[in-house]
Amino acid sequence: MGAVRLFFHGQLQIRAYGRDPERFLNLCAGTGVTLYNMKRKEDDVCFVLSVPDFRRAVPLARKSRTFLHICRRSGLPFLLYRNRTRKAYAAGLLLGIFLLYFLSHFLWDIRFVGNLYYTDETIRDFLEEEGIQYGMWTNQIVCNDLEQAIRIRYPEITWVSAQISGTRMIIQMKENFSGTDSTEIKNVPGDLAAAEDGVITSMIVRQGTPLVKPGDEVKAGQVLVSGRIPIHDDSGEVVTEEETTADADVYAELSIPYVWEHSRYREERIVTGKYPCGISLRIGSYLLRAGRTEAQDGTFCLSETETPVLFYRFSLPLSLTIFRAFHYETCMRRMTEEECQALTEKELTLFRGEIRAEGGKILREETETTMDENQIRAEGYFWIEKQIGEKVPLQEIVREENENGISVGEASYDAE
The missing domain is CATH 3.30.70.260 (ACT domain)
Known part of the structure; x- marks a missing residue:
């Protein structure tokens, strides 16, 4: 200060x-x-x-x-004071400030965040169809309408957010290609069956008739919650059944085998030289290229993009990308024990992440790593807790009376 x-x-x-x-x-x-x-x-x-x-x-x-x-x-x-007689200098300074203020009301840069399947060029072409392009007034862009148009055009994009920061528009999105649509079976009567073998640890039944209880061991395909709700008369006998969609959170403990093998030799690239191979200059929506911008045999290419920015948020409609090519030679190298342990732990971390991504909770694990001159092997078991219920068509319930005279039922679903 x-x-x-x-x-x-x-x-x-x-x-x-x-x-x-x-x-x-x-x-x-x-x-x-x-x-x-x-x-x-x-x-x-x-x-x-x-x-x-x-x-x-x-x-x-x-x-x-x-x-x-x-x-x-x-x-x-x-x-x-020294430049008091230079009127052109003062006029140019004021004109430059005015131009900066005037140009700050236009869109000069568009950034995309979170898109993996759809490329930037694909979404940028769609924006041009919607009238969103470089050099337009930012107050003409309605972000809510643009978000809705992107979701309608690309149903796989489940969430999108568009915001304008200075002269830059940032579009953040999330994609989902799981291919499942819960609304298709939401209102269709059905049961809830076990997707895997396990031991029931807890159940929260919101709708339907539970056929198992915590502590029971279940097999894949066994119906856990039936979509048939029995209607009893005054004497306790079943007079009819109401069909509904079974809905419950059924958690079970199950064991997952883990086996991972990898060669102790890995391929490495040794850089033998580098040289600039090309540049590209983007001015608004126009792209100019010079030289090679793609890797050839025996080389790999890295790029560095620079976008000039004034006053933090004032992105200019220019970007320069420099491509550099590197010559390399490949060779096979035998990893040390420390590198093998690090690689094994990395794979275990990825496997744990996959379990958590699928909604599982790791209770305990037992793994063992062995290595010889040419091979690395890790094997063991993971005991996890996860939801195992999956929607299946309605099955007939075979009812029997227990020792107290109450009608109970069992059902199973053949997944095949």
Whole structure:
């Protein structure tokens, strides 16, 4: 803040000398006069003062019989004074400020975040069909309408957010290609069957008739919650059944075998040389290319893109991409034990992440890693807890009376 204050108020490089310059410094400290970059040169003292502080320091110098010599003047007031007769310079400065303000109301950059399947070019072409292009007024863009249009055009994009920051529009999105649509079977009567073998740990039944309880061991295909709800009469006998969609959260503990093998030798690329192979310049929606921008046999290519930005949010409609090619040679190298352990742990971490991504909770794990001269092998078991219910068509319930005379039922579903 001191440098900014000195620039706008004007700064003076001062050399103070006289009978007692130390007394002058003490008076300045007592009255709040700020001295910057103070240095001692023989019997003199050099420092920097702002113009307002200099006016306050003059009486203090007289009181202490100290002489102040101005060595240099700089800052905005002196710059304007020196250029007071240059009217074209002032007009150009004002015109530049006006142009920057005027151009800040246009769209000069579009960024995409989160798109993996759809490329930037695909979505950018769609934006041009919707009338969104470089150089248009930002107040003509309605982000809510644009988000809705993207979701309608690309159903696989489940979430999209468009926002304008300065001259840049940022479009964030999430894609889903699971291919499942819960609405197709939401209102269709059906049962809830076990997708895997396991032991039931907990159940929360919202709709339907439960056929198992916590602690029961179930097999894949066994119906857990039936979509048939029995209607009893006053004597407790089943007179009819209501068909509905079974809905429940059924958690079970199950074991998953883990086996992973990998060669102890891996291919490595040794860079033998590099050279610039091409550049591309984007001006608005136009793209100019020179040289090679793709890798060839025996080389791989890296790119660096620079987009000039003014005042943090003012993105200019320019971007320069430099492509560099690297020559390499491939060789096979045998990994050390530390590298093998690190690779094994990395694969285990990925496997744990896959389990958690599928909604599983790891209860415990037992794995063992072995390695010989040519092979790495990790094997063991993971005990996890996860939901195992899946929607299946309605099955007939075979009802039997238990020891208390209450009608109970069992059903199974053949997944094949």
